Amino acid sequence: MEIILFSNYRIVCVTPAGRKKYLEILLRYVISNKNIIDSWELWLNTEIQPDIEYIDSLERQFPGFISVVRIQTDKVYDSKQIYKGYHVEKIHLFFRHCVDEKTIYIRLDDDIVFVEKNAIENLLKCRIEYPDPFLIYGNIVNNAICNFMHQRFGILSNEYGICGINCMDTVGWLNPKFALYTHSKFIELYKENKLNRYTIIDNFNSFERFSINVICWFGKEFAKFGGNVGEDEEQWLTEDYPRQVVKYSTICGNSLFTHFSFYIQRNFLESIPQLLETYQKIALKENV
Numbered sequence: 001m002e003i004i005l006f007s008n009y010r011i012v013c014v015t016p017a018g019r020k021k022y023l024e025i026l027l028r029y030v031i032s033n034k035n036i037i038d039s040w041e042l043w044l045n046t047e048i049q050p051d052i053e054y055i056d057s058l059e060r061q062f063p064g065f066i067s068v069v070r071i072q073t074d075k076v077y078d079s080k081q082i083y084k085g086y087h088v089e090k091i092h093l094f095f096r097h098c099v100d101e102k103t104i105y106i107r108l109d110d111d112i113v114f115v116e117k118n119a120i121e122n123l124l125k126c127r128i129e130y131p132d133p134f135l136i137y138g139n140i141v142n143n144a145i146c147n148f149m150h151q152r153f154g155i156l157s158n159e160y161g162i163c164g165i166n167c168m169d170t171v172g173w174l175n176p177k178f179a180l181y182t183h184s185k186f187i188e189l190y191k192e193n194k195l196n197r198y199t200i201i202d203n204f205n206s207f208e209r210f211s212i213n214v215i216c217w218f219g220k221e222f223a224k225f226g227g228n229v230g231e232d233e234e235q236w237l238t239e240d241y242p243r244q245v246v247k248y249s250t251i252c253g254n255s256l257f258t259h260f261s262f263y264i265q266r267n268f269l270e271s272i273p274q275l276l277e278t279y280q281k282i283a284l285k286e287n288v
Contacts, residue, residue, distance in 0.1 A: 006036075006124050006125075006128055007128055008102070009102055009103060009104045009128075009218075010038045010039075010100070010102060010103040010104070011036055011037050011038050011103070011106070011124060012037070012038060012039050012040075012041060012103050012104070013030060013037050013039070013040045013041070013106045013107075014040075014041045014042075014043060014069075014094070014098065014106070014107050014108075015040070015041070015042055015043065015108050015109065016043045016091050016094070016107075016109065016110060017042040017043060017045060017046065017051075017055050018042060018045070018046055018054075018110045019046070019048075019051055019110055019111065020050065020051050020054040020055075021276065022110050022111040022112075023042075023054065023055070023058075023110050024280070025113045025276075025283045026108065026112050026113070027058065028283045028284070028286075029112075029114075029115035029283065029286070030108075031062075031287070032286075033115075033121075034065065036120055036121055036124065037120070039064075039066070039067065040065060040066050040067075041066075041067055041068075041069050041097075042055050042058065042059070042066060042067070042068050043071070043091065044068050044070050044071075045090060045091060056068060069094060069097065071090060071093045071094055091233050092229040092230060092231050092232075092233040092236070095222060095227040095228075095229040095233070096226065096227035096228065097227065098219060098222055099219050099220075099223040099226065100219040100223075101219055101220040101223055102219070102220075103218075104127055104128075104216065104217070104218060104219070105216065105217055105218075105219060106123065106124075106215070106216045107212065107214070107215050108213075108257075109212075109213045109214070109259060111259060111260040111261060112213060112214065112257050112258065112260075113258050113259070113260045113283070114186070114190075114256075114257060114279060114283070114286075115256075115257055116195060116255075116256040116257070117286070118254075119138065119254075119255045119256050119257060120255070122254045122255040123136060123138060123214070123216050123252050123255040124216070126216075126252040126255065127216045127217075127218070127252075130250065131218070132247065133205070133247065133248055133249050133250045134217070134221065134241070134247040134249050135210075135212075135215045135216065135217050135237065135238065135249035135250075136216040136249070136250060136251075136252050137210060137214060137215055137250065137251045137252065138214030138215070138216075138251070138252060138255045138256070139198060139199070139251055139252060139253050139255050139256050139257070140213050140214055140256075140257050140259050141182055141183070141186045141198070141256070141257070141258040141259065142179055142182045142183065142258065142259045142260070142261070142262075142265075143172075143210075143211050143213055144166060144167050144168065144169045144173040144211060145165055145166070145167060145169075145206075145208070145210055145211070146251070147163045147169070147171075147172035147173075147178075148163040148164060148166075148169070148172060149200050149202070149251070150182075150198060151163045151172075153197070153200070155189075155197055155198060156181070156185060159181070160175055160178040160181060161175070161178070165208065166208075167208065167209040167210055167211055168209075173262060174264060176264070176265040176267075176269065177268070179261060179262075179265040179268070179269060180268070180269060180272065180275070183258070183260075183269070183275060186258055187282075190282065195256060198256050199253050199254050199256075200254075201253055202253075204250055204251045204253075205248040206238075206248060206249055206250070207239060207242050207243050207248055207249075208238070209234065209235055209238050209239045210234075210238040210249065211234065211259075211262070212234050212237060212238060213259040214255075214259075215237070225241070229241075260276070
């Protein structure tokens with residue numbers, strides 16, 4: 001692919017890492033997009049030694065493409081400060097390294113378990129075509145606000161309730177059975193070759209908090225504040241700062257990703273081993 005498509009920006013993917021069982025799936029999708037992505041930074045943010053060893057092994061396996069980024073902090077964390085398996089007060093520090101003015105950055109959560117063909121390319125094209133929004137979000141299966149949109153378009157039923165436009169909606173975020181339903185529906189439509197049904201055609205421009213499972217930004221935009229993001233990175237990036245500078249964020253409707261679980265859903269979803277196994281098989285099929 002000609003780099004001119006992205007106006008000669010470097011493309012850097014970043015992922016707070018990590019959990020091996022998810023990263024093994026995401027790896028296949030990122031590697032399959034090496035013709036677009038210049039490098040992938042794994043932000044080391046775990047204390048689980050087998051996961052650390054796996055992450056370090058990826059840097060050795062893909063030298064020059066995958067790099068492990070470590071942030072040293074003197075702050076003492078306790079178990080109450082862990083969210084999604086990460087130290088929430090630590091992730092925000094990594095953004096200080098994402099301010100290169102000739103780079104476009106894409107953040108993917110480590111439990112992104114499906115990336116549709118052309119999703120990353122479409123996300124980048126959207127970023128170039130629409131420079132005004134602060135962030136461009138992916139169109140994400142199992143993301144509360146995207147769940148609202150998908151239900152509105154008739155993809156998801158209201159069997160488990162009506163989703164609201166709320167990052168922590170009681171149906172779209174809080175209910176693990178609804179999360180399983182979103183995955184089951186996605187797998188059904190994937191097998192039927194009907195993923196085009198997920199395309200969001202509305203202009204969704206928002207200053208509201210949004211789960212940042214997939215986001216894309218200009219390094220030059222983050223350079224304006226030195227990448228100094230607030231400790232609650234999600235709140236700061238999707239609501240606080242955008243309201244301050246009056247720059248909305250928007251969803252790229254033809255850039256489809258699947259997010260496995262929020263922490264509140266995880267125990268339930270992981271109790272169904274065939275679910276993650278299905279995504280492993282899909283990743284193998286899609287990235288031969």
